[in-house]
Amino acid sequence: MKVGIIGATGYGGLELVRLLSMHPEISVMNFYSTSDYTEDLTTYYPHLSTSTSGAIKKWNKNKSVSENDILFFATPHGVSSELMGEIDFSKTKLIDLSGDFRLKKEETYQKWYKQSHPCFSKTNQFTYGLSELNREAIKQSNNIANPGCYPTATLLGVAPLLKAGIVQKNSIIVDAKSGISGAGKTANQTTQFMNRNENLTAYKITEHQHIPEIEQFIGTIDSSQDFITFTPHLVPMTRGILSTIYATSTREISNEELKEMYNQSYDDSYFVRVRDGVPCTKDVYGSNFCDLYATYDKRTNRITIVSVIDNLVKGAAGQAIQNMNLMLGLPDETGLQFTPIFP
Amino acid sequence: MKVGIIGATGYGGLELVRLLSMHPEISVMNFYSTSDYTEDLTTYYPHLSTSTSGAIKKWNKNKSVSENDILFFATPHGVSSELMGEIDFSKTKLIDLSGDFRLKKEETYQKWYKQSHPCFSKTNQFTYGLSELNREAIKQSNNIANPGCYPTATLLGVAPLLKAGIVQKNSIIVDAKSGISGAGKTANQTTQFMNRNENLTAYKITEHQHIPEIEQFIGTIDSSQDFITFTPHLVPMTRGILSTIYATSTREISNEELKEMYNQSYDDSYFVRVRDGVPCTKDVYGSNFCDLYATYDKRTNRITIVSVIDNLVKGAAGQAIQNMNLMLGLPDETGLQFTPIFP
Amino acid sequence: MKVGIIGATGYGGLELVRLLSMHPEISVMNFYSTSDYTEDLTTYYPHLSTSTSGAIKKWNKNKSVSENDILFFATPHGVSSELMGEIDFSKTKLIDLSGDFRLKKEETYQKWYKQSHPCFSKTNQFTYGLSELNREAIKQSNNIANPGCYPTATLLGVAPLLKAGIVQKNSIIVDAKSGISGAGKTANQTTQFMNRNENLTAYKITEHQHIPEIEQFIGTIDSSQDFITFTPHLVPMTRGILSTIYATSTREISNEELKEMYNQSYDDSYFVRVRDGVPCTKDVYGSNFCDLYATYDKRTNRITIVSVIDNLVKGAAGQAIQNMNLMLGLPDETGLQFTPIFP
Amino acid sequence: MKVGIIGATGYGGLELVRLLSMHPEISVMNFYSTSDYTEDLTTYYPHLSTSTSGAIKKWNKNKSVSENDILFFATPHGVSSELMGEIDFSKTKLIDLSGDFRLKKEETYQKWYKQSHPCFSKTNQFTYGLSELNREAIKQSNNIANPGCYPTATLLGVAPLLKAGIVQKNSIIVDAKSGISGAGKTANQTTQFMNRNENLTAYKITEHQHIPEIEQFIGTIDSSQDFITFTPHLVPMTRGILSTIYATSTREISNEELKEMYNQSYDDSYFVRVRDGVPCTKDVYGSNFCDLYATYDKRTNRITIVSVIDNLVKGAAGQAIQNMNLMLGLPDETGLQFTPIFP
Structure with a gap:
């Protein structure tokens, strides 16, 4: 297989x-x-020199499409859609890592991404790639x-509860x-060492563009859910997401039943590991795993999930x-x- | 003034x-x-050598009480109560940094601290030292x-809303x-560098002993509130707490009104700073400030507070x-x- | 006293x-x-809001000179000299934090700073502000x-040995x-969190502009010394310098004699602390101290100093x-x- | 192949x-x-649960030897030698990660490790496993x-110079x-987060047990060298060693010749990468590479190597x-x- 990576010098690209x-x-x-x-990739990133090379x-x-079997767009939102607007989808398989083709409603995209979309009509040719929860559709998709x-951390964490219908609206x-x-x-100042080391902050409260993405997929599982509240934070570490999810339950439930519910949901999922204790981000460092833990609190009738x-x-x-x-x-x-x- | 510090070699003591x-x-x-x-404090902590000294x-x-005007107990819970059980309260002023004398019901203490209390009856001689919210009582107390x-970060963050009566039960x-x-x-392994650096975890979900402390004080402001949900996390930094607080509102409210509500609550409070933007923990590093931000989301009818x-x-x-x-x-x-x- | 700070938004300025x-x-x-x-300083740095204010x-x-008793230039090299070229030195006291007026030879400045100097002749009006080692001259200087x-960490560390004349050429x-x-x-990429966190590197090997500054001052104590070797490194922390200094001794010396030598050198220096054990950077965090440790190794006839x-x-x-x-x-x-x- | 790992729960063992x-x-x-x-390894380390398992x-x-083709001792010094004293070397291949069998003179071991050795005579049955520099002997060894x-970082860094005979005694x-x-x-306190985060220190100055190991191997390449000076430091990161090595040259040498010298030394070495610029520890994170950089300074006649x-x-x-x-x-x-x- 020949693969093309657009945006190989960014973090998503480097990891690809x-x-x-x-x-x-x-x-x-x-x-x-x-x-x-324009130089060889290893000129910019010498740590890759033994693993790969290539200008x-x-x-x-046209050429980027024709010389590859599959294309990965590791480009920022706005850039992905601009590039994709120009290419013939019938001639390639492609995977876009940006947020440009995830949302199904144009006004939602415009509201949350605060920009217009150069080729929104192409969105309906895309399948949402949440592997474990959309596996059959992905297999059929180009x-x-x-x-x-x-959204990945959050949706894998909350989906079993939504499927079971035990989340209060x-x-x-x-x-x-x-x-x-x-x-x-x-x-920039946000990513500067001195502003992040030994520091912790929240950001984009009520305004993060992943909110509608999470809500959209939740709606496909449990259509009674209209919205969520979501707050992202910046933690002084390079890698890792920990999502703490709170949901009020429709009924009392034991932790055993809860765990069984998660086990059944992810029975055939190599990369989702249902845990007996609270996981930490280092448990999945550098790997494709998602580790999950859920617990019910009778006192408050809430379920807390850590993903x-x-x-x-x-x-x-x-x-x-x-x-x-x-x-x-x-x-x-x-x-x-x-x-x-x-x- | 002469002050005594019990537990000077711990972090609370060192900071005192x-x-x-x-x-x-x-x-x-x-x-x-x-x-x-038994050595001089500066033998264990040479960085203090110019600032202080003393074996x-x-x-x-008896002696520790009589040779000081005021005593600070920077000792762990269980130790504070054991030491205080023995001393004559009429002969000293004292401030306890442990959790031993904060909870007003013995069964609550036993349930959450998972131990018995050697002198619980002395609890009613203590005033809860949340300075900004209990100032007059503190002034009268020994x-x-x-x-x-x-609780400090959380209660300072949520109190103005509770006073205003706009938090749904x-x-x-x-x-x-x-x-x-x-x-x-x-x-121990929890505090070891390799287990915390470049890592993030939650702990004591639904079980942290600060839960009843927060609930008890909330109840004194808004008696309709029975419980909260609380999850603590360990972030790879030495100092700082950021508490993100979610509350459903009883009514629509503008961010201007919200800010005014906070400003009025902390008008005369030197150490509470109501902020226009989201604060980070470094904004208060090494200082006694509490920086607060609150915002209302009409879409979800929830208020998010960062403290x-x-x-x-x-x-x-x-x-x-x-x-x-x-x-x-x-x-x-x-x-x-x-x-x-x-x- | 009224003081002016030029470059108040940089790290040197903020610390001033x-x-x-x-x-x-x-x-x-x-x-x-x-x-x-152009806004108030606290608009950019809200953490300062209780401590100071001012547009x-x-x-x-002219105005910046006349409205202050003393001026601090917390500006980068190149900028300090440009601003100072224009002002009348007879009308102000000033302290420059840049490297523009430290070196006594113009060709040395040009070689190491890789730029020309707009007003090199003013250099001879400056006193080198290494407080402990140049105190009397500083007192007389404007x-x-x-x-x-x-240079500060290194020179304070090595000066007692040079004064004693026991460092091999x-x-x-x-x-x-x-x-x-x-x-x-x-x-920039050098200061970005992802490039520095959990990472360590050396930089500017043999080329750092502090080399001639160190050599120049060493020469004033021991004129037999022509050069040093110096390598700086970037450590994943915000603050702190640790300088490990190696010097071959002209003779055998006991650690007791060595310590006595350091104690005498810094007898009257509040901020230099001669230590019995190896110091760490946290021992001086946020403070003006310099902690020193020196030890002689008979096996290699070298002295190792940590500053x-x-x-x-x-x-x-x-x-x-x-x-x-x-x-x-x-x-x-x-x-x-x-x-x-x-x- | 069946392999046994003694000390699987330590960091060396986990990495194996x-x-x-x-x-x-x-x-x-x-x-x-x-x-x-006694539990399954994944009970203590759930992050390994998909990769391995086993009580x-x-x-x-006897049994640990007979049920494996090769044994890795990831045990501390003192423990390795105690266990190995009991086993029959003719029945197994083994690799010891401790320092117990590296030093060829018993008094050197006793002096630097500050303990006696239970089976020092077995030392001569061991080959020093510095793969690139001892490859043929390793191939023949059990x-x-x-x-x-x-020693690994240091010896790989300095060996080409010693082979070329250009290091002054x-x-x-x-x-x-x-x-x-x-x-x-x-x-322990040394490895505690609060003592290491945002902190830097040196330790075991002139006393680290890796000094004689480095000197011993240097002596096998260039017998004129008697000793080195070595200072280790603790940097606030989990993984990585950077060794900065200083050597006075016997002659002037261009950086081109220097690089060619290194390239020839490591021509056939997959894991040693000679670099054009200064490497950082993240360039080799999680991998078996050693990245090297060397530069000559005519001004001081010294070579600086970063490994x-x-x-x-x-x-x-x-x-x-x-x-x-x-x-x-x-x-x-x-x-x-x-x-x-x-x-």
Whole structure:
């Protein structure tokens, strides 16, 4: 298989390179950029020098499509849609890591992303790539809208409850915490060491663009749910998301029943691990796992769920490759059986 | 003034020493321990050598009381109550930083602290030392139960809403994040660098002993509230607590009205700063400030509050000294006008 | 006293504000900028809101001089010299935190700073502000070239040996490690969280502009020394410099004699603490101390010295204020008796 | 192949498990302990649950040998030698990660490790496992003394210069910096988060037990060298060693010639990468690479070398597996072609 990576120098792109360089079905990786990178990728990132090599080529809408079997767009929202507006979808398989093709309503996109969309009509050709919860559709699809990092952690965490119909209407509150790499590679005051080290903050309260993405998918499982409350935080670490999810229950439930509910939901899911104790983000560091824990509190009638992922793997590049595997008829875990790094 | 510090080698004690060494009204500090420390405090902590000195003395129930005007107990719960069971309250002023004298019902103490209390009847001689919200009672009191770190951040954040009566019954969810120093100085796997660095976890879900403390004080402001949901997290930084608080509103409210509500509540409070934007923990690093931000979301009818403190200052030693100031008739800020360290 | 701070929004400037806001002799602080900052300083840095306030004014060569008793230039090299080229030195006292007026030879400046100097002739009006080692000259001076952070840690560490004449010619090797704040506030890939967290690197090997500054001052103590080897490193922490210094001895020496040598050198120096054990950077965090440790190894005939400072305090703003104190006839420690923050 | 890991719950052991779980030639891993661990390894380390499983068995000198083709001792010094004193070397291949069998002189061991050795005579049956520099001997050996983390980084860095005979006698100074995982899993004040985060220190100056190990191997390349000076430091990060090495040259040398010297030395070495610029520890994170950079300074006639490794991989478990590969006639990189994790 030959794969093209657009935006290989960003964090999503770099992680695709790291993981695909160890994937048994990939023979060729081509790197593209729409900006000024023209040297070999290893000139910018010498740590990759033994794993891969290859000049970064200028993006070309025809050539980039024709010389690859599959394309990964590791480009920011706005850029993905601009590039995709120009290409012929019948000639390629593609996976987009941006938020440009996840939302099904144009006004929702415009409201939350605060910009217009150059080719919104193409959205309906995309399948939402939440691998475990949309597996059959992904297998049939040529175009994947890879989920956001926060939605991945959150939806895998809350889906079993929604399927079981035990979540009181509009009771879901998601308090999510992310490592700083989620903010991307561009240097600015937000991502500066001195502003993040030994520091903690919340941001984009009530306004984060992942809110409608989470709500949209929740609605497909439990249509009685209209909205959630979601607050993201920046934690002084490079990788990892921990999502703490609160839901009021429709009935009393034992922790045993709760665990059984989660086990059944993820029975055949290699990458979701239902845990007996509270997981930490290091439990999945560098890997494609999502570790989950849920507990019911009789005193308050609320369920608390903790969901952890590596934001750059299961929250981005790893899930993209998992989706590629599904599209190619491979097992989910092909080339992704990576043991988490601890300590 | 002569002050005694019991447990000077722990983090609460060290912070008392740091702050009291710069306090204009303190002439003598005596250090006590119930364990094996017998050398000069600066032998264990050379960084203090220019600021203070003094051998750590063995705790003695009579002598330690008689040679000081005021005693700070920076001892763990269980230890504070054991020591206080033996001493004559009529002969001293004291401030306890542990959780032993905060809860008003013995069965609540036993349930949440999972131990019996050697002298629970003494609890009613203590005033809860949440300085801004209990100022007049503190001024009249000789015995202060200094609040926990999580309750301080949380209660200062939510009190204005409760006073205004706009919080729907039992709708409060508190998602709190703490630096690791909150876990204390004892070395164990929880506080080990490799287990905390580049890592994030939740702990004691539904079980943390600060839950009844928060609920008890909330009940004194709004008796319709029975319970809250509270989840603490360990963030890879040394100092700081950020408490994200969710409450469903009884009515629509503008952010302007919300801010005015907070401004009025903390009008005369030197250490509470109502902010226009989301604060971060570094905004209060090393200082006694509590910075607050609140915002209303019409879409979900929920209010989100962010409250930050330095857990060792406003969450422990700083508030204890603020309470001492109140007991002595001094302004809150005496000796505590410390500019936060940034970066 | 009225003081002006040029470059108040940078890290050196912010630290001047923090420390001067607690200085008993300062009544007014004026803030100046040569770039676009025009709002109140607390708009950009809300954490300062209780400690200070004041609009950032546009730098004006006459007005900025006339409305202050003393001026602190917390501006980068190149900027300091440009501004100072325009002002009348007879009308002000000034302290420059940049490297523009430290080097006594123009060709040395040009070689190491890789730029020309707009007013090099003014250099001879400046006194090198290494407070402990140049105290008498500083007291007589109106213009101070405040030392660099690495030179401060290194020179305080090695000076007693040089004075004693026991360092073999050209045997000094300095391996220095700095927190990231030394790189300044400007956001770039070097200072980005993801590039520094959980990472360690060396930089500017054999090329750092502090090399000639260190060599120049060493030469004033021991003229037989021609050069040193110096390597700086970036450590994943915000503040702190630890300088490990290696010197071959001219003779065998006991550690007792070594310690006595250091004690005598810094007998009357409030801020230099000679230690019995190896210090760590946290021992001086947020304070103006320099902690020193030296040990002789008979096996190799080398002396190893460890010197730690807070790069933003003793390595910049703190020493600048210490120099101001000396210029004003105040004790070194006036307004600087700050206990280090630990943990 | 069946492999046994003694000390699987320590950091060296965990890293062996991580890497061997992805090794194509390993079919069975057995875990042994000499202490109280008896549950399945994944009970203590749930992050490993998908990669491996297996109860931790009590160490048994006969059974543990007979049920494995190769044994890894990931036990502390003192423990390795105690266990190995009891076993029959003719019946097993073994790799020891401790320092017990590296030093060739018993008095050197006693002096630097400050303890006696229960079976020193067995030392001469061990080959020093510095893979790149001792490859042929390792291939012929059944018993490997795996090098220490500091010696690995240092010796790979300095060996090309010594081979070329351009290092002035006794001029080598090694300033080494390590992440905290080098201190091991045991919780104590040294490894506590609050003592290491945002902090930097040196330790064991002139006394570290890796000094004689480095000197011994240097002596085998260049017998004119008697000693080095070595200072280790603890850097606030989990993984990584950066060793800055200073050596005075016997002659002027261009950086081109220097690089060519390194390239030739490591021509056939998959895991050593000679770099054009200064490497950082993240360039090798989680991988078995050692990245090297060397530069000559005409001004001082000194060569500065920067060498980086992941202390738990190339500095411990990874090199142990590389040595296993060599003993088994496999290419060095079998099962170890792991792309470094960045960011």
